[in-house]
Amino acid sequence: MQKQIVLLTGASSGIGKAIALRLGRSNIYFPILVSRNPDQLSAVTQQLEHGDYFPCDITDSTQVEALVNYVISHYGQIHVLINNAGYGKFGGALQTPISDYRGMMETNYLGTVQLTQAVLPWMLQQGSGKIINIASVAALTGTPNLAAYCASKFALLGFSEALQLEFSPQIQVGVLCPGPVQTPFFREEDPAALFPPFILRHSLDVDRVARHAIQLMKRPRVKVIPAGISWMLLLKRWLPSLFFYFNKKMYDRFLKKEQSKTSSSHAMTK
Ligand SMILES: NC(=O)c1ccc[n+]([C@@H]2O[C@H](COP(=O)([O-])OP(=O)(O)OC[C@H]3O[C@@H](n4cnc5c(N)ncnc54)[C@H](OP(=O)(O)O)[C@@H]3O)[C@@H](O)[C@H]2O)c1
Numbered sequence: 001m002q003k004q005i006v007l008l009t010g011a012s013s014g015i016g017k018a019i020a021l022r023l024g025r026s027n028i029y030f031p032i033l034v035s036r037n038p039d040q041l042s043a044v045t046q047q048l049e050h051g052d053y054f055p056c057d058i059t060d061s062t063q064v065e066a067l068v069n070y071v072i073s074h075y076g077q078i079h080v081l082i083n084n085a086g087y088g089k090f091g092g093a094l095q096t097p098i099s100d101y102r103g104m105m106e107t108n109y110l111g112t113v114q115l116t117q118a119v120l121p122w123m124l125q126q127g128s129g130k131i132i133n134i135a136s137v138a139a140l141t142g143t144p145n146l147a148a149y150c151a152s153k154f155a156l157l158g159f160s161e162a163l164q165l166e167f168s169p170q171i172q173v174g175v176l177c178p179g180p181v182q183t184p185f186f187r188e189e190d191p192a193a194l195f196p197p198f199i200l201r202h203s204l205d206v207d208r209v210a211r212h213a214i215q216l217m218k219r220p221r222v223k224v225i226p227a228g229i230s231w232m233l234l235l236k237r238w239l240p241s242l243f244f245y246f247n248k249k250m251y252d253r254f255l256k257k258e259q260s261k262t263s264s265s266h267a268m269t270k
Pocket residue numbers: 009010011012013014015016034035036037040056057058059084085086087088107111134135136137177178179180181182183184185186
């Protein structure tokens with residue numbers, strides 16, 4: 001059986017790498033790994049039984065065009081596009097510089113749109129295709145210290161829903177919205193200083209997220225993981241004022257505690 005060609009962005013690290021490792025062992029899929037760093041991509045590809053890679057910055061239209069030309073000329077088709085590349089920078093809505101708001105929009109939203117626009121005509125020509133966008137719980141609810149990131153992921157969710165309405169049934173669009181996942185995404189930030197214990201308790205293992213992403217390829221839809229956070233978001237849908245009240249209380253209490261920890265550690269170093 002001919003394997004399905006999966007174009008996967010953000011494949012050099014974290015969630016994308018975990019998805020690549022699973023696809024690269026599967027009998028059904030043939031992954032093509034994408035990110036900006038060729039050395040990391042090559043190292044991940046060497047761990048696969050089958051797969052290929054192509055370095056590309058998804059915010060650069062010339063590189064995106066070269067990527068799609070490469071895939072089509074070598075493999076003829078793209079069955080699945082997984083838009084996973086993205087990053088987050090943390091900080092208050094007021095303190096976050098406008099360049100960071102722009103940067104996250106450029107990568108998380110517009111970069112994804114740009115690659116999708118390059119791939120979609122080929123999928124339509126084939127008569128079918130699947131697009132899986134890795135969004136976040138931050139695409140569904142605002143989060144303190146993540147305003148810029150949330151905005152970019154809300155945009156991605158809106159784009160995904162519109163795509164599904166415009167192009168289904170030929171094109172199926174799925175959106176995975178995970179809560180916090182243990183990956184290099186957080187860099188020097190401590191997740192325990194960003195999220196209240198309730199959210200942190202629901203942190204996900206990267207391999208579990210990869211499993212969900214691959215399941216979503218079989219039946220694309222909007223999926224929130226883990227279940228605990230998915231239930232919490234049902235409250236937002238059905239009783240938004242009550243959800244906002246409890247969410248505000250939870251974050252106010254948490255941020256106050258974090259602030260007093262920071263002030264006492266400052267006092268000790270004086
Ligand atoms: N970790 C979490 O808590 C969490 C939760 C929910 C959703 N997510 C989302 O999941 C996705 C993957 O995140 P992760 O946690 O796996 O983070 P990660 O380990 O930092 O991986 C991010 C990946 O994106 C690639 N990338 C970044 N900018 C790019 C660009 N302009 N062009 C091409 N590739 C680019 C990076 O590779 P290069 O630097 O080599 O380009 C890397 O492979 C992101 O969209 C993130 O928003 C993460």
